[in-house]
Amino acid sequence: MAAWVTREGKPIYTEALTTLAKLHIFPNSAIKLAVVPTFKTSFRQAITGGGTSGSFGVPSEKDDKQSDVDIEFLDVFALERWETILHYMVSSGSGQNPTKPSVRVLFLLQRSGLMTTVGQGPLQITSTGFQFLLHSPHEQLWELLLQYLHLTEERQMDLVDVLGFLFMLSTMELGREYSTERLSKTQTAMLEDLVDYGLIWRRKPSSKHFHPTRLATTLTSSSPPLPSSIGNRSGPQEGFIVLETNYRIYAYTDNPLQTAILNLFVALKYRFPNLVVGAITRDSVKKALLNGISADQIISYLMSHAHPQMRKNNPLLPVTVQDQIRLWELEKNRLKSQEGYLYTSFASQADYDFVLNYAKELGVVLWENPVKRCFFGSLDGHANIRGFIERRTGAS
Amino acid sequence: MRAIKGILFTCDPAVKQILLSMNEKSSFIIEDLDDHHLVIKADEEYRVRRELEVELEKNTYSMES
Numbered sequence: 505m506a507a508w509v510t511r512e513g514k515p516i517y518t519e520a521l522t523t524l525a526k527l528h529i530f531p532n533s534a535i536k537l538a539v540v541p542t543f544k545t546s547f548r549q550a551i552t553g554g555g556t557s558g559s560f561g562v563p564s565e566k567d568d569k570q571s572d573v574d575i576e577f578l579d580v581f582a583l584e585r586w587e588t589i590l591h592y593m594v595s596s597g598s599g600q601n602p603t604k605p606s607v608r609v610l611f612l613l614q615r616s617g618l619m620t621t622v623g624q625g626p627l628q629i630t631s632t633g634f635q636f637l638l639h640s641p642h643e644q645l646w647e648l649l650l651q652y653l654h655l656t657e658e659r660q661m662d663l664v665d666v667l668g669f670l671f672m673l674s675t676m677e678l679g680r681e682y683s684t685e686r687l688s689k690t691q692t693a694m695l696e697d698l699v700d701y702g703l704i705w706r707r708k709p710s711s712k713h714f715h716p717t718r719l720a721t722t723l724t725s726s727s728p729p730l731p732s733s734i735g736n737r738s739g740p741q742e743g744f745i746v747l748e749t750n751y752r753i754y755a756y757t758d759n760p761l762q763t764a765i766l767n768l769f770v771a772l773k774y775r776f777p778n779l780v781v782g783a784i785t786r787d788s789v790k791k792a793l794l795n796g797i798s799a800d801q802i803i804s805y806l807m808s809h810a811h812p813q814m815r816k817n818n819p820l821l822p823v824t825v826q827d828q829i830r831l832w833e834l835e836k837n838r839l840k841s842q843e844g845y846l847y848t849s850f851a852s853q854a855d856y857d858f859v860l861n862y863a864k865e866l867g868v869v870l871w872e873n874p875v876k877r878c879f880f881g882s883l884d885g886h887a888n889i890r891g892f893i894e895r896r897t898g899a900s
Numbered sequence: 901m902r903a904i905k906g907i908l909f910t911c912d913p914a915v916k917q918i919l920l921s922m923n924e925k926s927s928f929i930i931e932d933l934d935d936h937h938l939v940i941k942a943d944e945e946y947r948v949r950r951e952l953e954v955e956l957e958k959n960t961y962s963m964e965s
Contacts, residue, residue, distance in 0.1 A: 786960060839952065840910040846931055846939050850901045859901075870908055871937050880908050880939065890903070
């Protein structure tokens with residue numbers, strides 16, 4: 505096999521082999537190349553139509569009453585479910601009462617550390633939650649699903665089954681109805697959870713059929729997981745934010761979720777049917793920083809949602825605004841504090857050097873000044889240093 | 901030799917000057933190390949940080965008000 509490869513092709517060939525070996529598709533061997541048997545049989549089965557395992561899902565027979573379910577309906581459903589979750593998160597701290605997602609979703613949000621309860625109070629969004637909101641829908645979806653995978657063991661579900669089902673969903677066709685008959689017990693239990701996240705739609709909980717939505721079918725692809733927002737008909741879908749050098753921000757949207765997210769770091773001023781106007785101020789950014797959102801996250805959110813009109817600018821966002829947001833972040837960290845002990849009044853230079861060297865070996869020295877003959881050591885090093893000095897004075 | 905328990909503050913010279921003037925009202929600094937470092941009493945950290953925040957806030961002006 506190696507003889508077939510030309511000298512120029514050699515690096516590409518070895519690289520391809522290493523990748524395949526990492527994926528456990530090819531065992532790494534210098535003599536002969538052979539596909540791992542398990543992969544071979546499964547792969548053959550996949551290209552010949554899945555066999556009886558139904559790895560791409562089992563489409564159900566068409567009947568008359570399902571004609572009302574079209575792609576648009578599924579998109580609306582998925583979007584509504586997904587935005588309910590996000591909207592609930594974003595407005596949890598503001599005292600509004602948005603529609604609550606189901607108990608299972610709330611549990612997942614809490615377990616993943618995106619939200620937390622303070623005492624007996626209602627769920628509050630955490631700083632990780634705020635960061636989560638600024639991610640792209642694709643990242644958010646996978647983040648939640650990964651948390652879901654973490655939970656599976658606790659709920660005594662089979663991890664392989666769960667993963668298998670997710671990948672099966674991602675290969676399904678949008679707008680098609682699939683049967684639940686071939687699904688394992690675990691997968692049937694998953695159906696309910698996935699309905700909550702808006703990944704699939706079922707006529708009723710006991711129904712024998714289900715429709716995957718766009719959220720599910722784009723899991724492993726790069727196409728956008730959400731259809732253009734329903735509430736966003738007026739603006740172009742890919743971006744809606746115009747940011748000016750005078751810190752003013754115009755957002756062409758009437759989507760309450762997007763408005764609420766902007767409200768995290770923008771001081772909103774006016775609201776029109778298709779436009780929200782606000783300004784990035786020191787106070788608004790400071791509020792965001794206090795919530796645990798970093799300057800970089802704000803900037804990257806603004807970049808990824810910039811209006812097409814803004815794309816003509818180079819750089820995309822006004823440099824003044826970017827720098828100022830970063831400066832505001834730095835301002836918050838002007839003072840750094842570390843607890844510890846100040847060691848001073850050493851009897852002789854030799855004494856000082858001796859103890860300082862020992863402390864340096866421990867790696868606990870935070871500050872030193874040979875002229876004043878003193879140094880500052882961190883708290884965890886104190887016990888050791890004290891012991892060291894006591895041993896020394898005891899010996900001499 | 902002596903070991904004194906405290907908190908090491910690392911900051912820019914401007915903040916240090918503010919801290920020094922705050923220290924004249926109620927003393928909390930144990931040792932003034934150099935331009936960027938101070939050691940303060942361990943139990944005063946929270947109060948000092950809060951007062952410093954107020955002090956810094958006086959030097960900023962917002963478009964809003």
